[in-house]
Amino acid sequence: MKVDKVYFPLIIFTAVAVGFLLGGIFIKAPVSEKQNAENQTKRKLNKLIDFIDSDYVDEVNTDSIVDQTVNGILEKLDPHSVYIAKNEAEEAAQSMKGNFVGIGVNFFIDKDTVAVIQPIEGGPSEKAGIKAGDRILSANGAILFGKKITTEKLYSKLKGEPNSEVTLLIFRKSENKKFKVKVIRNVVPVKSVDIAIMLNKTTGYIKINRFAETTYNEFKSGLNRLIKQGAKSLVLDLRNNGGGYLEEAVFISDEFLKDDKLIVFTKNRKGRIDKTFASDKGAFENGKLTVLINENTASASEIIAGAIQDNDRGLIIGRRSFGKGLVQREMLFDDKSTVRLTVARYYTPTGRSIQKSYKEGNAEYFNDFMHRYESGELYAKDSIKIADTLKFKTPKGRIVYGGGGIVPDIFVPIETAKGNEIIPLLMQSGAVTNFVFTELDANRRAFKGMTIQQISAKIETSDVYFNDFKNFINTSESFIDLDSNKNYVKRYLTAEFCRQLLGENQYYQIVLKDDTMVKEALKH
Template identity: 40%
Template sequence: MNNSNKAIYPLIGSLLVVVGIFLGIFLTNGKSVNKSSVSGKYEQKLADIIEVLDKEYVDTIDKKVLFEKTIADLLHGLDPHSNYIAAEDLAAMSEGIQGKFGGVGIRFTIYDDTLSVVNVIDKSPAFRSGVQKFDQIINVDGEDIANVGLSNSHVRELLKGEEGTPVNVTILRKGEEIEMEIIRGAVPIESISAAYMLTDDIGYIRLGQFSMQSANEFYVAAINLKSQGMKNLVFDLRYNGGGVLGSAVSILDAILDEGTPIVSTKGKNSPERVLYSESKPFLGHVDVAVLINSSSASASEIVAGAIQDNDRGTIIGRRSFGKGLVQQDIQLKDGSNLRLTVSRYYTPTGRSIQKPYTEDYEDYMMDELKRYENGELYAVDSSLLVDSLKYTTPGGKVVYGGGGIMPDIFVPLDTAGSSTYYRKLQYANVFNEFSFHYVRFNGLSEYQSVQDFDRNFKVTPKLLADFKEFATKKHDIIFNEKEYNHSLNRIKLAVKAEIARQKWLELGAYYVFNKDDEEIRKAIEVLR
């Protein structure tokens, strides 16, 4: 829709209530719609108004976009997490929840405007068809995709699809073109990106999102770490935006004693429901530290809140996002989805951690920037620690509600060594592209494990010189010696971590990055 059409939205503000009634016509709750009912009049009125706008408004409008924008505005007027999801967007949003999608099973990067294979998932359709790391895919289903300004989103459109459907690709491998057919299959989306031993007795698990598969992944990872001698666990939920509540509860079953309260939910039309841990915890004797930050939300906050309120572990980091609302998905007849807030959730001490909402959706979503600007990421905001929001755990620890989980131990945001030059390198994806280029032509076959790599791989002056030249020639990033020297330690760490990622994926990157992570250091100190 034309940018000038933004001016039309105030004109239709008065239609929001009408749309709210109109939505009821589409809900598929097993209820039939009486076309002669009062709501039928509103349906016709809305249709008439949109038709008039389409014919008479000064600029061209897209009726579908206008209607769906109006629905979204209506829902955000109620609360920030009720939402409308168009049918075409629903499948993509469901993939993370399901923990899988239909595709070929590769990780890729766009290098020199060509789709390059970074990794082939073991036993995936691409693996079975013979695709190899460093292959370049130059044609998909008859469409040439090399040197055409390729985007990540277009690659996904081409390669993803229903399980069992074919996709024909042309691969360039060492100068030879190879044509092959790949039958798409179920490709897992792993929610645990890293699990390894930080020390002889402290394990580490990083969970990126709570999908339907997360609890199973967590149990497998935890059992493996216990077999390696884990007596303490660092559970990293930083940047975890939430997901499936059931998976969070199942993970807490492994940590909390049987019969311990985990979370309660209640709303105007939803009776109070309390969830308890239901089994003997196999991690019951493992001390736990949970890492959170301002991007940890929803199910992450339920986990952190349950562990904190039951005196079961230490929460480390910065105040979490503050999402304390529960949504129910209601499918509409046209295949779209209404994600409606139906209740609030409360931690075991009775805290609501939902942060305030003034009906300004953009302001609400920019809260993290406000925290940065007001200094909260560098020091505890004492204005949040008010008596009316104070609660006490069974062990006598004081905790606070009203806007996220406040950590037991605050760790300020680490900005040491940051610079404009370093941020340009990050935003231009230089570290990732350079590491792909390096491993493609140098390999890492001499390193038997990520531990071996971490001990013995050195970021040499020659490697840094190559990196600076790569950034200048490939991305036109002008070298700034003063800022480079200021950020040198960060640059060396990022180069090494991204090279490790090329062979050991996320495990490699986090293994290297975590060596210089202040929250990890604090967690190890606390657990020892």
């Protein structure tokens, strides 16, 4: 990869559409005299805060006042200039590291108790003998059940230094017994590449959920494995990927593009342009490539999709992406909170800005999914609003558009029936995980030793689990019509049973088999 005048490190923060941020690219700001210069306006604000802190009639948390003030200022700028409080900033940084130090379990709170969905394969808990369905009652004597239990308390007790020891009190429901077990905390990977598998003898598939510090290494490892297995074509799945570290997205783009091909460039208020080019070291520069995107594909994911489309390197399949093309610079405060301020726009190789309009305010901006639904865009490509004034040409003469996300080369409508657009989000949410865990927890022995084919037959040839899931969802006071999408719902229920019983690979074997975008990719 070659870089021309680029502001490294370029960093992206990510969350999917339902998260608290969606794909903000930022670069760390150097401390400048201008930032440190204290003018009268700054002194006025500081003096007011000090006055409230010392003399206001009631006790006031001035930190919260400052937070509200900063938020109020940034909200008037653009949707991606944001203030992140200390606790949120720490969580955001943790989620993007690609690993953490802990005991290595997937869990949720079941009736005020920590229930283990699965120990992470090869992690500390699995090595210590903890199993799916176990309840963690205490850690080093600290009680971890009851109505007052919080996620913060759980993390504080279960995380720690590498090689530190924690004694857990476990209740194993299947054996109706309590016992103590010592777990040695260690580094636990948090995968950003969900899966890298072969769809057929010559086509590989890689799904990336975000761009964390370890994503490129995870991707390269998966890609090399697929090439050894005979992959001549690749399906890269960036659906629901809200972004991540820009360097990781650029490194991945470089694997597909030939030497000196432009990947992305940025432009700031003063007109400075910084370009990033591909190197001659790509491992998949000649194989056939398709990239899957949808309305929740944002930021760094859009950089990859734009680079592939604008360089005529492969096909983009799916639905119009989110439309995030702003670059932020990060400023860290002494209390570890941060501000991310928009300082530039990024452009795809043909010169497109894919940033959608935010003139109507942040609420309208982040509610774009509903506008796309109401316009019919989720079901028909003809409903996508395209500005002819933002028309660009690729080197081979293909017409591409700017002004609001990446428009796919091949459109694939949303799978569910009209009026049920929430179902795909539901079926990939924690609700399905919790339901399946509850069903297994009630009778785990009934599934013991089952193969993927036997699990599929058990879930899909009967309506028992489908109806149970309907009751499970509707008792949460959010009625959703699942009947018109029964096969879709059953597919994801089957996949989740397979994941909790057999593993991640089996989950994707079920999900991808009837995935409409994957089917379309295989045609091409």
